Amino acid sequence: MQRLSSHQLLQELRGVKDLLIVQDLDGVCMQLVQDPLNRRIDASYVTAAAQFGDSFAVLTNGEHEGRRGVNRVVEQALGNDLHPARNGLYLPGLAAGGVQLQNRYGQVSNPGVSEAEIAFLTAAPHRMEELLRRGLSYLLPEFSPDQLTQLAHTAVLDTQMSPTVNLNGVFAQIPDDVVRQQALQGLLQQLMGELLTEAVQQGLAGSFFLHVAPNLGCDADGLERLKPAVAGDVGTTDIQFMLSGSLKEAGLLVLLNQYMACHYGEVPFGEEFNVRIAPNNQTDLLKLVQDRIPAERMPLLVGVGDTVTSNRADDDSGWLRGGSDRGFLTLLQTLGTWSGRANRVVLVDSSHGEVDRPSLSHPFLAGITDANDPLQLNVLMLGGPDQYITWFQQLAKVHSSTIANKSQSGLN
Template sequence: MSYVAPPLLHQQLFSLDHAAWVDLLATTENLLIIQDLDGVCMGLVNDPLDRVVEIGYLEATQRFDGHFYVLTNGEHTGKRGMNGIVERSLGGQELAQLGRYYLPGLAAGGVQWQTRAGQISHPGVSEAELAFLAAVPEKMGDRLRQFFKQHPDVLAGSALEQGIRASVLDNMASPTANLNTFHRLLDDQRELYTDLQYAMQTLMADLLRDASNQGLDSSFFVHYAPNHGRGPDGKEILWFSQGHESGTTDFQFMLRGAIKEAGVLALLNRYYAAKTGNYPLGESFSVRQAPHSHSELLDLVIQNFDPALMPTLVGVGDTVTSVVVMEDGQPVAKRGGSDRNFLHLIQAIGQHFETGNLVTYVDSSGGELRNRKALRLEDRGGTSVVVEGPGDARDEADPLILNVVFPGGYRQYCQAFQTAAARRR
């Protein structure tokens, strides 16, 4: 019988061949890693202020300098931003600045750019938009107080205020109501938690209306994380809690255009400029100028980026969902997750340019949040095999292929990442 070579890593589904993944990162010269943060390089926790990142991981990112960017819906700045986590891990702001430990890349869905030195800018964002966003956290806190004022026997006083402090994320470019803490506090009152989700959804609609009344009708949109994909109107579908699952926990009021898949183009644009001195999409390009559909984004890459210079892209995320529901008697797959679209675009770019792009999935279900489905593994002849991914097993037509998976979560991923960095020349 003739030897049949195993499929290449980018052709595999749910591969556990971490050695091959490490080898690719360590030896590929023209490489660009685009990585999410929460759940990928640090654990998911109920209170964002409790997040920590390992120094070894931060040092490893430096070995990939010029070949590594973050892409997150969180933010670099603010008391809950990634920079504060970095500074606390290192023991102070001065050490972070001197050592250039800040993570370069795009935050707030792509509208907040940061250099390795920690220099921040907001390409394409107006002062009027930033001023409106600055008032949103207070409105979130007020709405939470109004909600629980109707249920004083459930939560009140200092306990309520502590919950609000943990839940209202005063991000500069993407203020967020994060309900993880309230999901835990309302653990035995599921219907009330769902009512709270409705209340936050109503607040988001009110904020959009207020913005429109101030002449900012095309400035913002609402991002739900995790979600059940987008409806026919292009808006994300809120995932209401069922059973012990928390469903949508993050209600983010974001700048229009701040979608992670557009961030892939912005990062590629900067990568090419660093290599050639030329910005394929122009030096002033920002995510706010990019189209929103998958096909249009892919076309923009095909039309503007030199295939001879296209790097191998490695996308890393942890939030990918799908659920099959019945509509008019027919099964319909609702696909979502805040990392899905940017990972799908990276996959499509690799398929077109034949660059062997890798979609990497980190299983973050072992964290404190209850809105992740764990990978299911089986032992087959002494070898562990992934038999079910994070989506609905009935969704057999999902176009997103998770090439390499880390069922051990962020610790397993970070260890592999650091191993690759140590070998990088």
């Protein structure tokens, strides 16, 4: 496939008025770190995002609010110079896989989520920590009880809508010990399964699912597959306990619904549309768009992510393709094929951070894609978040100038 350079994409988007950029966060505009509380974001990126207005939205499995939310990272970046709520500098879009909706002024809602579900999620981090502490005592016998307690405490991310266990800190204690890293991944899957069972026992059957990151796609039952640790690639580091319907591809339609409301005064999928009532597969999501939005009204979509995986199956029967960004990037690409728009997929190299990830510099993109992959990666940002932020700022200037000229033409 003939790929575009970042400069070529910039030129291609010059003058496009009906543009919608849908972008992941961690690993794209922020380096991946072992402890998410240490994330940093560039203030210049935040102000550039605001220049796009309604033409930009985030779509992340992270969260907007809470002490671990990206809003805290934005506030830290801006310091005392700019007030994000007053100046509309929070990052708009969907978090927690699609159940946490925010506008530029930091107003957050959780459409389709019940009080009982929120109560279970609030209690989940304590239970995760308890189960993890117990399991670590068997797998890491050389660590003291106090050390194990601290490792478990650090590993549990008490996010509001998608509490998570992140093994990066534990993996760092046993570098290159692939056998025990794989055992830790199995422990993680087991304890999160216990939590799902407890939810069912409390009358919340069907309310939650487990998002495995990175993953190797889904098995025959629709469950996301672990990506086992191997030398040079730790594979699965996180499992998020997420609300059902929290799929990025469904979130793409929520953002498209918002875009149409802003630009045409119409909500093709309805005022109350959210990821929890959206179809849960690519075929039905595509059909919903085709039925409700005329192809000629579709905006030009640019999807930006960093987590796409492809690994050959152990039995050599084919490829296991996954990654938390694959679903929405694939749907975005398919929408372009249907509408006749040159939608573009941008992949940012997140191997530059503190987490072992396959690099885009590999000549065959091993572990990321394969020769028969239906997802076409149009632009590769080998320089990671630093390169992407520079390009993003350039595009913001170009786009804001385009919109200003459009407005001036309207006045004339």
